[in-house]
Amino acid sequence: MHENTVRVIFQPYGRIVRVPAGSTVREAATLAGIPLEYPCGGQGTCGKCRVKMPGAQSPHTAAELSLLSGDERGAGTRLACQTRVHENVTVEIPESSMIQGKNQILTGRGASASPVLDPPVRSIPVKMPVPTLTDDRPDAERLLESVPADSIAPALLYELPGLLRDHGFQGTAIVASGCVIDFAGGAAEPPCLAAAFDIGTTTLVGELLDLRTGAICGSASRMNPQTIFGDDVLSRISHASRGPEALQEVHNTVVSALNDMLAEMSAQAEASVENIYEISVSGNTTMEHFFAGLNPGALGMVPFVPVARRGLTLDPGQAGVAMNPRGRVFVLPVIGGFVGGDTVAGIAATRLEESERPALLIDIGTNGELALIHNGGLSATSCAAGPAFEGARISCGMRAAAGAIEAVELGDDVQSKTIGGVPPIGLCGSGLIDLVAELLRKGILQSQGLFTPRDALPDDLPPALRDRVVDHAEGAAFVLARADETRMQRPLLFTQRDVRELQLAAGAIRAGISILLKRADLEPAELGHVYVAGGFGNYIRLVNAQRIGLLPGALREEQFSFAGNTSLEGARAAALSLGARARAEAISSSTRHFDLSCDPEFQTEFAMAMFFPDSSSVETV
DSSP: OOTEEEEEEEEEEEEEEETTOBBBBBHHHHTHHHOBBTTSSSSSSSSEEEEESSSSSSSSOHHHHSOHHHHHHHTEEEEETTOOSSSOOOEEEOGGGGGOOBOOOOOOOOOOOOOOOOSSSSEEEOOOOOOOOOTTTOOOHHHHHHOOOOEEOOHHHHHHHHHHHHTTTTEEEEEETTTTEEEEESSSSSOOOOEEEEEEESEEEEEEEEEETTOOEEEEEOOOOOGGGGGHHHHHHHTTTTHEEEEEEHHHHHHHHHHHHHHHHHHHHHGGGGGGEEEEEEOHHHHHHHHHHHHOOGGTTTTOOSSSSSSHHHOOHHHHSSOOOEEEEEOOOOBBBBBBBBHHHHHHHHHHHGGGEEEEEEEEESSSEEEEEEEEEEEEEEEEOOGGGTTTTTTTTTOOBBBBEEEEEEEEEEEEEEGGGGGOOOOOHHHHHHHHHHHHHHHOOOSSBBBBBBSSOTSSSHHHHHHHHEEETEEEEEEEOOOOGTSSSSSSEEEHHHHHHHHHHHHHHHEEEHHHHHHOOOGGGSSSSSEESSSGGGGGGGHHHHHTTSSSSSOGGGGEEEEEOHHHHHHHHHHHHHHHHHHHHHHHSSSEEOOOGGOTHHHHHHHTTTSOOOGGOOOOO
């Protein structure tokens, strides 16, 4: 081994790697396959990649001095993205710094099995007459007379003579767009499968589908490994824009994860990835660009122009996807800017365009997307909500995984519920909304987002809650869980800066809704229905989302529908139906796109949306 390398041991996993001296712990962890949290993309701004290591490998950076307490630094705590190793070292990885393996990721709403009427790929059993002296037609003509197709893929012609004769001119033809793309010899009909993927900024969800019946025969989910380049799309665009190799790196990262999911789902179905002939992909505009390997650079600057709007059909080899090489990959069309195929899928899944009354679709995520139907016309926009709802940029935040506080109530004291029923290690998005709504109700938070000073807290506030309001370097803070109540024996503090992060996220969505409604000359109360899409939406409590202003407070509970993962639902439809693809194209081309960054009123609306609503305007459900 070269003298300029050092050995890094990662515990408790026992993984050992050698890296060039001066490498960051993050680089070593990536080489070791250790999935650390990097919500900020390794920029040293989130403090989530805490590790413990002895010795002075490199001086503390300004980021570490800002984010780590003196006690933490004294105990050997470092940030993996900031610390460089210059000698052999053992690094201890706390559980709270890992991307959690069992995340609460919502898949689809399910689909009932029924014959698919217009699949993009068909499997057709055939039995052809064997050639004789009186019937010497060419093999290709013999096959085409037995199936509803008018051509045969050139690559198949090289294999056709052997396939037909080895199996007595009996088998299954795979037909797509009037062309026979594959032939499986024998009497048994092999599986003919499709896969649908929702590529989210934070999560990946996939389903394996039977192209004959439409049945779901496998499913899988993952955290999007592109989070190592940043938790928001602009951070990833910045990385990918460094050059062709960087773009290929971002592309390969997500495709590798999808290939793992394809293998997992195929095993569930007791099939091979070679049986997968069709894949459809839905995601926001940036995620679809990354998947297709398209240069996203123009999406990172005004006026945020995508490479293409219409749906893309890719060759599996071109996309790098592990499926039948003669299959095809379909990427849903986008609407524009950051309003992508996931919004097109959401409109189609909720049938928003068919609504006779004004209706709104809200997809709550890192990139919030909104669509409105009014007087038969569709309009859509997006807002950079940021990753607060995914637990990032919140000091005690985490993704929805085991140990995350997902529900909070404030009575005489804090009552909370964690995913998995284990001691808490952090706060996820649904719990974040609950907590802020409850703090507002109790008078611990004011409408402008400031903590109420201890000497001004309401007289009727229970003593246990009063004791949880403490002084902090950033001002007041709320002790959500004391050290002895948490798994890592460290208190969970909700700080003034955390409140601001939530205000930014909820305010962006609220301002986007306001602008979209104003452009249609509508008031929130005039909406007939609101569809809340996205996996996160299914776990929030409506009354609390309205209390903090995330969802319109003027509407009743029955006017809301939590639609689930509509992006996956739309991808599923596109995988199974040519008609669904045509409908997606129609939605894409007919929807008017509003770019909030160019709207002169957005900053004013956003500033107003940073204030939490008065209690008199909510709590109506």
